[in-house]
Amino acid sequence: MRIVHYVNQFYAGLGGEAEAGIGPRVLEGTVGPGRLLSQLVGEEHEIVATLVCGDDYAASHTAVGEELVGMARAAGAELLVAGPAFGSGRYGLVCARLVAAAEAVGLPAVASMHPDNPGISEAGAAPVVAAGASSRQMRPTLQAVAGAIAKLATGAKLTVADGRVARVARVGQLVDQRAAARAVELVLRRLAGDREGTEIPVGGFDVVSPSAPVDKVASATVALVTEGALVPAGNPDRLESARATRWLRYPIEGVDSLASGVWESVDGGFATTAANADPNRIVPLDTVRRLEREGVIGRLYNELLVTVGNGTQVASARRFGVEWAAELRKAGVQAAILTAT
């Protein structure tokens, strides 16, 4: 089978974060982890080309998936393999989108990443093979990917036995006992020694370590981003007031202050009267412009990134975070002020 392999700029050996903005390109044959993968899949299958794109570029251009699929087809792909992306958010997001785009046009594809990678939900129905948390697990991960390739070559679908990450759905159902009665049952079971019993698994929350302070704020580019749903009055792009599925960007170049009546918050999770009377209290543009004039910060980034945090799914919020980070890195932003409501 003719395989086209996708890797990011780092695994292609083109560079680290400094090169994360490079656009899509095709390299002949195997590159980076593709060399080991090529050995593992044996002589029946051949990696004919490697696609590469910078993480920031790919994560901030949602149409890049279709473009890369077109490039894979042009290179004669019968199967597209993306990753392994391990725990890397931007890389995982791109691998997931790529295999989803391939599946959508009938090109068989498989991605590999850690099951907790924030991008994984973007793969949709396309298969994802579990990777370790980091590249230290490169060999066992590629062994699993090679096994998956061999199976896909037979025309069979991947299952959990092949290392495929199962999509576990929490399905609602009516039961005879109401929730309060089940809570009493559960408390009694726990008191009797069952410390593991629960209807919803607990724990597993991320602990985010803050980055180091910005070295030279006076020369840094700073961005304003918010989950307070601050949009132009009238909400022309129809941002949701709760349960956001997307985020928006608005130019703020040359704007010194967010005027009441020109901007408004459409957040459904708090009373917006005070926010709409002075939108600078949701996004402190007036203050940051003053700091910019006084030279306290180098420059304010010229776009405001906006979503609504009210009730937004954890999976969506993690994806927005990955996309915002890619966007801001690409623009050379060193710090962001995220205002929450």
Place this chain on the structure above:
Amino acid sequence: MSVLRRVVHEVRTIEIGTATRYQQHRLVVGRAQAQALFADPALASVRVHVAAPGDRTRIVAPLDVVEPRSKGPGGGAFPGWIAPVNRPRGGDTHVLRGAAVLAAGYLPRNQEGLIDMSGPAAERSPFGRTNNVVIEFDRAEGACWQDAEVALRRGLLRLAVHLADAAVDASPDVIEELAPPHRPGTSTGGLPRVGAITNLQTQGAFKDVFVYGRSMAGSLPTLFDPVEIEDGAVVSGQYGHPALRNPTYIHQNHPVVAELCARDGQDLCFAGVVLCPEPVEQAHKELVSTHAAWLCRAAGFDAAIVTKEGAGNADNDLMLKVDALEADGLTAVALYAELSGADGTGPPLVAGPRRGAVVSTGNYDQRIGLPAVERALGGARLDIADAEATAAVEVPTAAILGALSPLGAGWLTCRSEQQRLAG
């Protein structure tokens, strides 16, 4: 501690008539009498309707729901609103079980929801199974919405008492005696002491719950007399997430207290109820959680079932309390509605306890198809579905009033199902 007897009259049919009366499970609502109870400068008019289980009726934009209860001619129900607080506690409370009174219609900051009296939404809401008196209303010209909301609430409470008054002389179907909570330090014969921690939303206008007529915002957690909750000391003025609301009716019939009392003396000893505010500042949340855990220990609890109202902010309060209780050596179980997306594959929790256990009250996002109905009350359109109010619609479970009841009044849960992978 005071003792209360529920004198229960079961309502099986409901209709509108010229004078209110109750006879042999049949409740007649006197139209003019009911309307007169809503006389207030902030309301121009009200219309009285009834909707019974099995009707092909949809109630759009339901507001608060109250169970008809009366303490007899001397009054005493809903202290702080329509009765003094310094009156004798306990005694007899007449309950029209199977009936409910509710308001429906536009109110600012009311998140639009619905009740269907038949079909899948009726199976999911505690109020699809009750005989409902539904009040539609028009605000008086120039009146502010806050005044209209207070007028509606007072009217609903008066109507609830008025209807139950009609049953005071009827012979009851059943009499239920509520034993007071076990006092700390007394022997339980080895049974664990289990209590309830009930978080009340406290976020200002249209997002507040009242205890004796006052918001709990700013208060510390307090040990509370369950008998007073039965008699309407806790009244809702909270109009967020319809499925995640605790209407007054649910407080009057506090499901966790009821289930604890049902097993009192057999598997556990009912230890009491702690009411807590849900503050909006993190430091205040931590204070309330820490204090609640201390109070539970001081009151001799071995374990507590913790509930919330609302989502987001409220989730944090819930989980901080579970952690505070478990850190203090108590056993904690929380009730929580999952937020795992329409397909159920997203993370179910947005805030998590480090330990403890969580009971699921369903998935907020799971969509459900509802058939068309013949009649709509409360409004002509269902904005969340952008449809005529009587149309067949698909809505998230979140829209069905009380379907995900944070106090545990609902019958939904979620189970993990590995999606079938082909091959």
